[in-house]
Amino acid sequence: MNVHGKHYRTIWLQPGHERVVEIIDQRALPHRFVVEQIDTVEKMAAAILEMHVRGAGLIGASAGYGMYLAALASVRSRNFDARLIEAATLLKSTRPTAVNLAWAVERQLAAIARGSTAREKIAIARETAILIADEDAAACRAIGERGLPLIRAISKRKAGKPVNVLTHCNAGWLAFVDHGSATAPIYAAHDAGIPVHVWVDETRPRSQGAKLTAWELGQHGVPHTLIADNTGGHLMQHGMVDLCIVGTDRTTRTGDVANKIGTYLKALAARDNRVPFYVALPSSSFDWKMRDGLREIPIEERGSEEVKFADGLLVGPGGKTGRHAEVLVAPPASPAANYGFDVTPARLVTALITERGRCRANERAILALFPEHRLAQPRNRT
Ligand code: MRU
Numbered sequence: 001m002n003v004h005g006k007h008y009r010t011i012w013l014q015p016g017h018e019r020v021v022e023i024i025d026q027r028a029l030p031h032r033f034v035v036e037q038i039d040t041v042e043k044m045a046a047a048i049l050e051m052h053v054r055g056a057g058l059i060g061a062s063a064g065y066g067m068y069l070a071a072l073a074s075v076r077s078r079n080f081d082a083r084l085i086e087a088a089t090l091l092k093s094t095r096p097t098a099v100n101l102a103w104a105v106e107r108q109l110a111a112i113a114r115g116s117t118a119r120e121k122i123a124i125a126r127e128t129a130i131l132i133a134d135e136d137a138a139a140c141r142a143i144g145e146r147g148l149p150l151i152r153a154i155s156k157r158k159a160g161k162p163v164n165v166l167t168h169c170n171a172g173w174l175a176f177v178d179h180g181s182a183t184a185p186i187y188a189a190h191d192a193g194i195p196v197h198v199w200v201d202e203t204r205p206r207s208q209g210a211k212l213t214a215w216e217l218g219q220h221g222v223p224h225t226l227i228a229d230n231t232g233g234h235l236m237q238h239g240m241v242d243l244c245i246v247g248t249d250r251t252t253r254t255g256d257v258a259n260k261i262g263t264y265l266k267a268l269a270a271r272d273n274r275v276p277f278y279v280a281l282p283s284s285s286f287d288w289k290m291r292d293g294l295r296e297i298p299i300e301e302r303g304s305e306e307v308k309f310a311d312g313l314l315v316g317p318g319g320k321t322g323r324h325a326e327v328l329v330a331p332p333a334s335p336a337a338n339y340g341f342d343v344t345p346a347r348l349v350t351a352l353i354t355e356r357g358r359c360r361a362n363e364r365a366i367l368a369l370f371p372e373h374r375l376a377q378p379r380n381r382t
Helices: 041-049 056-074 080-092 099-112 118-157 183-191 208-220 229-237 263-272 363-369
Strands: 011-013 021-024 035-038 163-167 196-201 224-227 243-246 250-252 257-260 277-280 309-315 321-328 341-344 351-354 357-359
Touching: 011 056, 011 118, 021 056, 035 041, 041 056, 041 080, 056 080, 056 099, 056 118, 080 099, 099 118, 118 163, 118 183, 118 243, 118 277, 118 351, 118 357, 163 183, 163 229, 183 196, 183 208, 183 243, 196 208, 196 229, 208 224, 224 229, 229 263, 243 257, 243 263, 257 263, 263 277, 263 341, 357 363
Parallel strands: 163 196, 163 243, 196 224, 243 277, 277 351
Antiparallel strands: 011 021, 021 035, 250 257, 257 341, 309 321, 351 357
């Protein structure tokens, strides 16, 4: 997507120096656009953990490149394969909810195992990292094409008045390699000349909506309005939302959807107000081994300081913005809980939008689109 008129992906190999991976450090957005160089798997793991990169697809792509960096470094070790396994364990330990992380690491391990020499293994790791990133971008582009007819149909019904989409968190191009999942149909509609307007949930505590979604929609010229997290229900009661589109960090084979905390409440409000609630995802975000999202999907818990503090630019007299600062919002002694994700049961999801098309959120419909996963063995429930 475009940043100040220049096309960027969220992750790439440094041109002319392919032992270095470059990322957009998302902690600096929306106020500064910072490109960071990553040259070890340890640094990549830290970048995922501390959320320089975040969002399911991008976490997967970062893990793919992290394994390539690990392969480069493992040449110096006597036991190449053991070092790679250590790197895989390190990467997988960073964030638990987005399934793309483990998916990308396992894919790299399987691919690299096909090489016989260290040199061959490094070449395979590089190719696979690039492939994971390219496939992510292509899947998101296809999600845009598959979701566009939904917006077009509503636009026709509304005789060209803007279609109001509500989204939560950032499932935009910043959360993937390009295009985004939830935003892909929105960008496709906007680019096709269909008037769209997006209600952007601010998404406390880390404010991915306010900091990232609002910024990227603005860069692309898509009309949008930032709202406090609890506003969606009110808007839906007053007919001000035509459809919701959100992303997901992990969706079970039965269609239960884990997404940023607060998504479930939006789905409930949508159901109560007969607003269609769509979940857009590339197939890399399905967990083919899980059936029961509520019981099985691991929910990340992060530090309480994210809830108790807010951050942004200080504003001086006359609205002049100054340096970045963190402020304590809550009483210092109050404990805070910080659950990163929640699970929306499949019954509240109108449909899934994938790169292969749309389907109902149930096992039969999902497997009809992805028949190659019919035989994946669901884990036994205890
Ligand atoms: O904690 P994050 O920022 O990595 O959370 C991921 C998200 O942005 C959302 O949950 C998103 O809607 C799904 S990821 C495409």
